[in-house]
Amino acid sequence: MEEVIRVRLPEGNEVFGLVEEMLGAGRFRVTCSDGNERICRVSGKFKKKAWIRPGDVVLIMPWEVQSDERGDIIFKYKRAQIDWLRNKGYIEW
Incomplete structure (x- = not known):
C-alpha cells in the first residue's frame, strides 16, 4: 500500500532547484531543473519558516x-517529498 504524500509541483514559470551554496544576506546559488544557475533570495516571511542549507531541493x-x-x-521540500519527486521522475538529483 502506497502512502499518500502531498507535494507542491511547479506551476507556470516555477522550476525545481538544488541549493549549491549560501551567499549570505538571504541569497543562495541554486542549480535549476531548466539548466540555469541562478542567484535566488528568500523572502522575509518564508525565511522565518524554513532554514535553507546547501543540498536542499527548493521551488x-x-x-x-x-x-x-x-x-x-518560494518552497522547500522535505525528505519524503524529495523521494516521491525522484520516484515519479520530476527531478534527477
Missing part, C-alpha cells in the same frame, strides 16, 4: 527581469 520562481540569472525561493 524557484524566476524573476521577470533577469529570469535566467535571478529568482525567489
